[in-house]
Structure formats: C-alpha cells, structure tokens
Amino acid sequence: MPELPxxxxxxxxxxxxxxxxxxxxxxxxxxxxxxxIDLRSVISHTQDGRIRRLxxxxxxxxxxxxxxxxxxVHLGMSGQLTLSEGGREPEPHEHLRFTLSDGRxxxxxxxxxxxxxxxxxxDELPSDRHxxxxxxxxxxxxxxxAYLARESVGRSAPVKSFLMDxxxxxxxxxxxxxxxxxxxxxxxxxxxxxxxxxxxxLLAGAVRTVLQRAIDEGGTTLKDFRDGTGQSGYFRVxxxxxxxxxxxCRRCGRVxxxxxxxxxxxxxxxxxQR
DNA sequence: CGGGCGGCCTGGAGGC
DNA sequence: TGCCTCCAGGCCGCCC
Numbered sequence: 592m593p594e595l596p597x598x599x600x601x602x603x604x605x606x607x608x609x610x611x612x613x614x615x616x617x618x619x620x621x622x623x624x625x626x627x628i629d630l631r632s633v634i635s636h637t638q639d640g641r642i643r644r645l646x647x648x649x650x651x652x653x654x655x656x657x658x659x660x661x662x663x664v665h666l667g668m669s670g671q672l673t674l675s676e677g678g679r680e681p682e683p684h685e686h687l688r689f690t691l692s693d694g695r696x697x698x699x700x701x702x703x704x705x706x707x708x709x710x711x712x713x714d715e716l717p718s719d720r721h722x723x724x725x726x727x728x729x730x731x732x733x734x735x736x737a738y739l740a741r742e743s744v745g746r747s748a749p750v751k752s753f754l755m756d757x758x759x760x761x762x763x764x765x766x767x768x769x770x771x772x773x774x775x776x777x778x779x780x781x782x783x784x785x786x787x788x789x790x791x792x793l794l795a796g797a798v799r800t801v802l803q804r805a806i807d808e809g810g811t812t813l814k815d816f817r818d819g820t821g822q823s824g825y826f827r828v829x830x831x832x833x834x835x836x837x838x839x840c841r842r843c844g845r846v847x848x849x850x851x852x853x854x855x856x857x858x859x860x861x862x863x864q865r
Numbered sequence: 866c867g868g869g870c871g872g873c874c875t876g877g878a879g880g881c
Numbered sequence: 882t883g884c885c886t887c888c889a890g891g892c893c894g895c896c897c
Contacts, residue, residue: 755891
C-alpha cells in the first residue's frame with residue numbers, strides 16, 4: 592500500500608486529532624507482525640503518555656511522546672491506522688489499539704502482517720537499525736540530479752531498482768517509481784550508468800512532482816489505503832502507467848506494457864520511455 | 866560487494 | 882459453486 596505519499600497523508604490526517612492528546616490505555620490484541628510487537632515496551636512507553644507531535648521518516652510514521660519516546664509505525668503492505676468513534680468490538684486483523692483521553696480508539700490493523708510497530712527513545716531514532724541506513728528525503732530539497740548521478744557512479748543497476756533502493760532515496764515504492772520514470776521518459780530497465788546529467792535532473796524533478804501531486808490528491812488507493820479518518824485517496828485516476836497494461840498512453844497513444852523486474856511489476860510506455 | 870531472488874502473510878480476482 | 886494459481890503498495894537477508 593503505502594509509499595511516502597500515503598504515509599504523509601495519513602500523518603496529516605491524524606495531526607489535528609492526536610497532537611496534544613493523552614493515551615489512556617494501550618492494548619495489544621495480537622502481537623504477531625513481521626517483527627513481533629514487544630508488548631511490555633510498547634505499553635509502558637505509550638500508556639498514559641501525551642503525544643507531542645507526529646512526524647514521518649521514509650515510510651515510517653513517528654508518533655513522538657512528551658516522555659521522549661517515539662512510537663514507530665510502518666504499514667507494510669496492508670496496514671491501517673484509523674481513528675474510530677464507534678464500539679470497542681475488535682475489528683478483523685486488529686493488532687493494537689490506543690484509547691484516547693476523549694474515549695476514541697486509534698486502531699492498527701494489518702491483514703498481511705508485513706507492518707511494524709515498536710518504540711524507541713526519540714534521540715536514538717536516527718541510529719536505530721531501521722533508520723540508520725536510510726537515504727535522503729525526496730521532498731526536503733536534497734534530491735537533485737547531481738545527487739542521483741553521484742550515487743550511481745560505479746553502478747549498473749536498472750534505474751527502477753535504483754530509485755526504489757531506500758539507501759539512496761526513501762519513500763519511492765513500486766507505483767511512484769513507475770510514474771516518475773514515465774514522467775521523465777526513462778525506460779525502467781535503463782542502466783544507471785547510461786543516464787545523462789540532464790536526464791538525472793529531469794528524473795529528480797519527476798520524483799518530487801509525482802510524490803507531491805499524490806499527496807495533494809490524498810494518496811493512491813488501489814484497494815485498501817485509507818487515511819486516519821477513513822478517507823480514500825484519489826491519485827489512482829492520475830496514474831499514467833501503473834496498473835494500466837494494455838491501455839493507451841495518454842501522452843503518445845502507445846499501449847502500456849507490464850514487465851517483471853526483480854520480482855516486481857514494472858509498467859511503462861514503449862513509445863515515451865527509452 | 867552490488868544486485869537478484871525468495872520469504873514473510875492474507876485475500877481478492879480470474880481461470881477452469 | 883469450488884478449487885487452483887497468480888498477484889498485490891515493503892523489506893530484509895541470503896546468496897552468487
């Protein structure tokens with residue numbers, strides 16, 4: 592599900608509801624995720640804690656408490672973090688829930704269990720093993736063609752895998768890698784060793800443009816993405832290539848193709864992308 | 866050592 | 882209707 596835009600949309604949707612709020616009860620219903628939830632530490636550092644602010648790093652949502660601990664949530668492929676006003680009946684695949692001081696619930700559900708939930712002291716977050724190797728944030732001014740060109744020196748990987756490698760740039764997953772490459776008119780299989788400086792500039796701009804537009808549209812809901820209040824995103828209708836195999840390119844009319852690269856589907860236009 | 870691949874899970878779609 | 886296979890937005894570790 593969630594690439595950078597979806598996590599950012601989730602974060603923004605939760606800010607007005609969570610910042611300054613106190614958690615009165617933390618309950619772990621089903622601790623089994625890819626990394627098991629450490630009940631003791633999650634409960635002891637969030638229950639009775641007051642949320643200072645919500646941040647994001649890469650595809651991780653960071654819920655920072657005034658006790659200087661941070662609750663880290665990763666949605667994996669199918670995770671959802673939603674506020675609910677209704678009853679307290681457990682929902683399907685509900686792993687964890689927080690009761691807020693106003694009585695509402697913040698629920699974490701994740702059918703496929705690729706998500707992650709853990710706590711870490713806020714000042715130790717950068718050196719945590721989930722974060723230490725991460726590359727730059729694409730929307731914070733550091734992503735330039737020169738940076739990408741520099742990072743690609745001595746490599747031969749296809750540009751799509753390179754874009755999705757979070758040691759270089761974070762937040763770009765399968766959908767937005769395909770979309771950015773289409774916008775920059777680069778074939779997903781092109782080797783990073785054979786991309787000109789001008790084309791790197793174009794690609795850096797395309798990544799930022801695509802991510803920003805997706806945020807503006809509330810993210811991409813293919814199936815199950817919802818923000819913290821249950822809203823779907825609308826960027827799906829703006830996708831130019833992702834999941835459009837067999838349909839015409841809206842820019843040149845050629846038929847969009849699907850290929851498989853490192854086990855993932857890549858969608859591209861054989862007319863525009865060389 | 867860069868990079869490709871399998872594995873982790875459930876559920877929905879489509880073929881027969 | 883039911884059973885099977887394939888596929889899905891991420892990430893890590895293993896292996897060549």
